[in-house]
Amino acid sequence: MKCNKEKNLENCTCTxxxxxxxxxxxxxxxxxxxxxxxxxxxxxxxAEKTYDRSFEHFARLVAQKKV
Structure with a gap:
């Protein structure tokens, strides 16, 4: 499979x-x-800017309806 790196970068939100x-x-x-x-x-x-990428952080955000 060919990687679409350039296209993926258009939507990459990683800081x-x-x-x-x-x-x-x-x-x-x-x-x-x-x-x-x-x-x-x-x-x-x-939330991404905190660099806390844990499952637990994600679950808290879901519970708060932020995701």
Whole structure:
């Protein structure tokens, strides 16, 4: 499968500018799931900036109806 990195970057909301996985969604997801996290694109803008990508943080946001 060919990666659509340039197209993915158009919608990538990750604010971690040094990340080598930006635009390579399959690597990003694999990386975060290993650490019981979700990628930044799963979070609202203000929550993504905290860099707390944990499942627990995501669950709190869902409970607060922010996601």
């Amino acid at each position: 971690y500018t040094g990340c080598p996985k930006q635009g390579i969604c399959c690597e990003c997801i694999r990386y975060h799931l290993k650490s019981r996290q979700l990628p930044g694109c799963c979070f609202p803008k203000d």
